[in-house]
Amino acid sequence: MIPVGWYLILGAVLFLIGALGFFIKRNMIALLLSIEIMLNAVNLTFVAFSVQHAQISGQVFVFFVLVVAASEAAVGLALVIAIFRNRESLNVDRSNLLKW
Amino acid sequence: MMQTIFFVFAAVAVGAAINVLVQKHVMYSALSLILMLTAVSVLFILLRADFLAVIQVIIYAGAIMVLFVFVIMLLNLPQDEDGADRLWWLKFLGIPLGLFFLFLVIATLWNVESSVDTRAGISGSAGAIGHSLFTDFLLPFEATSLLILIALMGAVVFAKKDL
Numbered sequence: 001m002i003p004v005g006w007y008l009i010l011g012a013v014l015f016l017i018g019a020l021g022f023f024i025k026r027n028m029i030a031l032l033l034s035i036e037i038m039l040n041a042v043n044l045t046f047v048a049f050s051v052q053h054a055q056i057s058g059q060v061f062v063f064f065v066l067v068v069a070a071s072e073a074a075v076g077l078a079l080v081i082a083i084f085r086n087r088e089s090l091n092v093d094r095s096n097l098l099k100w
Numbered sequence: 101m102m103q104t105i106f107f108v109f110a111a112v113a114v115g116a117a118i119n120v121l122v123q124k125h126v127m128y129s130a131l132s133l134i135l136m137l138t139a140v141s142v143l144f145i146l147l148r149a150d151f152l153a154v155i156q157v158i159i160y161a162g163a164i165m166v167l168f169v170f171v172i173m174l175l176n177l178p179q180d181e182d183g184a185d186r187l188w189w190l191k192f193l194g195i196p197l198g199l200f201f202l203f204l205v206i207a208t209l210w211n212v213e214s215s216v217d218t219r220a221g222i223s224g225s226a227g228a229i230g231h232s233l234f235t236d237f238l239l240p241f242e243a244t245s246l247l248i249l250i251a252l253m254g255a256v257v258f259a260k261k262d263l
Binding site for chain 1: 102103106110113114117118120121126129130133136137140143144146147148149151152155156159160163164167168171172174175177194195198199201202205206209210212222224228229232233236237240244247248250251252254255256257258259261
């Protein structure tokens with residue numbers, strides 16, 4: 001048997017990698033990919049807790065997280081296309097018109 | 101046997117996730133992320149969440165990542181662009197802070213009772229999830245359809261050249 005704690009620690013490590021990627025990458029699409037890593041780590045944690053407590057609701061929440069991830073990817077990639085059309089670059093440091 | 105499968109696919113997931121960050125070109129990052137999603141779906145099967153494992157492969161690796169790859173190929177990105185990197189020192193600050201965050205999370209998880217046999221758990225079949233979805237979570241499920249509709253319209257509005 002596999003203890004639930006191993007899944008939780010794996011989820012924490014994956015979430016850390018995603019968060020790290022969100023802060024050190026500068027490409028806008030790479031940031032979206034890092035968000036997907038973080039969402040997947042949370043999904044893994046949800047399923048592990050769902051199995052531990054023998055309740056199906058954790059897996060239903062994973063379904064909702066999946067829906068949010070899909071809509072986030074659609075809107076985010078549309079924004080990426082719009083920004084690339086205007087600026088010819090996806091570096092987040094260059095999109096700083098609202099910054100002073 | 102189960103532990104071997106767990107360790108192999110956990111290592112694949114972590115390695116592929118690190119590879120997403122290491123690669124210079126976004127295309128290789130996206131392909132590496134597909135590998136990570138597949139490894140996580142194997143872990144879902146180990147947790148007996150069969151429906152979510154299938155959904156993970158079909159929707160995540162099959163639909164969302166195809167969208168990513170499609171946009172990356174559509175935009176014809178330059179190889180790497182880190183010229184105007186004004187916050188370069190964040191990389192060196194981020195890694196120790198990230199490790200501290202990992203330490204905090206694991207220290208919290210250490211107290212979680214983890215001596216539960218995952219084989220004797222519930223089965224996450226499509227029937228069980230569907231029953232819960234259409235009884236207890238009916239209102240969030242309907243709200244989900246609204247969210248998808250709004251995201252669809254938002255994507256069209258943002259990506260259209262001149263409205």
